[in-house]
Amino acid sequence: MHFDFGGKQVYFELHGQGEPLLVLNGIFMNCASWASLAPSLSHSHQLILVDLLDQGYSARMTGDYGQALQAEMVSALLKHLSIESCNILGISYGGQVAIRFAVAHPQLVKRLVLANTTAYVSPWLEDLGHAWSYAISSYDARQFFKTCMPLIYSPQFYSANIAWLHAREQAFQERFTKDVYDAFLRLLRSTEGLDLRVHLPEIAAPTLVISSDCDYITPLADQKLIVQSIPHAKQAVLKDCGHASMYEKPVEFVSLVLSFLADFTSWQDYGIMAANRERNGVMKGNDKLIDALNSLLADELSAINQYMVHSEMCANWGYDKLHTKIERRAIDEMKHAEKLIARILFLEGTPIVSELKGIYIGADVATQLANDRAAEMGAVDAYNSAIILAGEVRDFATREILESILADEDKHIDQIEESQDQIGHMGLPIFLTTQVS
Ligand SMILES: [Fe+2]
Numbered sequence: 001m002h003f004d005f006g007g008k009q010v011y012f013e014l015h016g017q018g019e020p021l022l023v024l025n026g027i028f029m030n031c032a033s034w035a036s037l038a039p040s041l042s043h044s045h046q047l048i049l050v051d052l053l054d055q056g057y058s059a060r061m062t063g064d065y066g067q068a069l070q071a072e073m074v075s076a077l078l079k080h081l082s083i084e085s086c087n088i089l090g091i092s093y094g095g096q097v098a099i100r101f102a103v104a105h106p107q108l109v110k111r112l113v114l115a116n117t118t119a120y121v122s123p124w125l126e127d128l129g130h131a132w133s134y135a136i137s138s139y140d141a142r143q144f145f146k147t148c149m150p151l152i153y154s155p156q157f158y159s160a161n162i163a164w165l166h167a168r169e170q171a172f173q174e175r176f177t178k179d180v181y182d183a184f185l186r187l188l189r190s191t192e193g194l195d196l197r198v199h200l201p202e203i204a205a206p207t208l209v210i211s212s213d214c215d216y217i218t219p220l221a222d223q224k225l226i227v228q229s230i231p232h233a234k235q236a237v238l239k240d241c242g243h244a245s246m247y248e249k250p251v252e253f254v255s256l257v258l259s260f261l262a263d264f265t266s267w268q269d270y271g272i273m274a275a276n277r278e279r280n281g282v283m284k285g286n287d288k289l290i291d292a293l294n295s296l297l298a299d300e301l302s303a304i305n306q307y308m309v310h311s312e313m314c315a316n317w318g319y320d321k322l323h324t325k326i327e328r329r330a331i332d333e334m335k336h337a338e339k340l341i342a343r344i345l346f347l348e349g350t351p352i353v354s355e356l357k358g359i360y361i362g363a364d365v366a367t368q369l370a371n372d373r374a375a376e377m378g379a380v381d382a383y384n385s386a387i388i389l390a391g392e393v394r395d396f397a398t399r400e401i402l403e404s405i406l407a408d409e410d411k412h413i414d415q416i417e418e419s420q421d422q423i424g425h426m427g428l429p430i431f432l433t434t435q436v437s
């Protein structure tokens with residue numbers, strides 16, 4: 001749908017219900033870029049996607065403008081939707097717009113997620129922008145693609161997905177008209193001279209900065225500066241990941257965003273939680289405990305993968321009941337991962353979401369159950385150790401969270417052993433006939 005902004009039609013989409021989450025795109029993105037992530041992001045939020053001016057289905061501008069105009073458009077959109085406060089997720093260019101908006105309208109921003117963005121255009125980035133402008137001005141898809149795209153991704157992702165990228169290059173050739181290239185040029189020019197650094201300390205909203213270690217457009221150092229300058233900012237760094245983190249690490253990206261949004265219900269809550277933490281003498285993230293939480297997080301992320309593969313294998317074999325049971329366990333593990341990420345962020349640690357432990361796929365149902373049981377037993381041991389550690393460092397809130405997860409893992413073991421017992425009693429072939437819906 002569209003709304004009118006000063007005579008320009010702006011395209012936006014609403015997905016799901018709940019607390020609003022407004023997403024602001026990077027320069028070469030549009031609403032369609034979120035197709036695969038929208039279901040997760042809108043599961044418990046009202047997801048608002050918008051094509052910025054000169055993007056996607058929104059109106060083309062006729063001349064140059066400053067980036068501040070995009071922030072004014074965002075303000076008009078929220079007014080149009082009668083939204084008095086919302087969460088904002090800004091990526092790259094969209095992150096800059098989000099910073100501008102959060103500075104201009106602090107009362108409207110509940111929480112802020114700034115992914116792979118920078119608060120200023122360094123001489124290096126300025127020249128990179130010029131290189132992009134020259135390539136775009138050629139109106140040649142190949143030149144545009146080869147100049148702009150390789151730097152946007154990590155080398156490992158680019159190489160591993162070369163067929164997909166070449167298909168995109170082909171699609172650019174078919175779809176991009178002069179009109180699209182001119183819009184890109186205006187968007188790029190709207191960032192010229194950008195320097196918001198002095199305003200960062202004015203941002204009151206709790207902020208999560210998502211960075212990537214292989215981001216060559218908005219390097220880690222730029223984002224450290226944002227984290228250091230915004231009073232209530234935390235940082236998560238995605239490993240082996242480039243500038244387009246939502247494409248390269250979609251599961252980790254969504255987990256980070258959702259767990260951050262779930263952690264704080266309001267800016268006031270953040271203040272209360274911070275005050276409680278100081279009063280209770282809980283250290284700003286006992287390093288050993290944060291390491292233990294990250295190790296548990298890697299266990300959970302591995303378990304999600306193992307269960308998802310097993311669940312899909314069972315669906316493939318027609319064992320629908322088993323498929324559903326295993327899928328539910330995968331969802332439980334995902335919730336555990338979210339709780340751990342939220343806790344690590346609260347303790348001012350950095351959640352490591354790109355590391356996995358061993359994933360053991362069984363070629364048949366009996367082996368799958370044995371492997372899943374082994375993984376759960378390992379998890380129980382690890383949670384017990386972490387619970388002891390949390391007690392030792394007197395972080396009883398973390399201990400409580402870990403105990404609640406441990407209770408879930410016990411239930412998982414019960415479920416798996418129940419199936420193994422049934423196989424023992426009735427034999428595998430008969431057991432499998434009971435799993436067909
Ligand atoms: Fe778990």
Ligand SMILES: [Fe+2]
Pocket residue numbers: 303333376379408409412
């Ligand atoms: Fe489990």
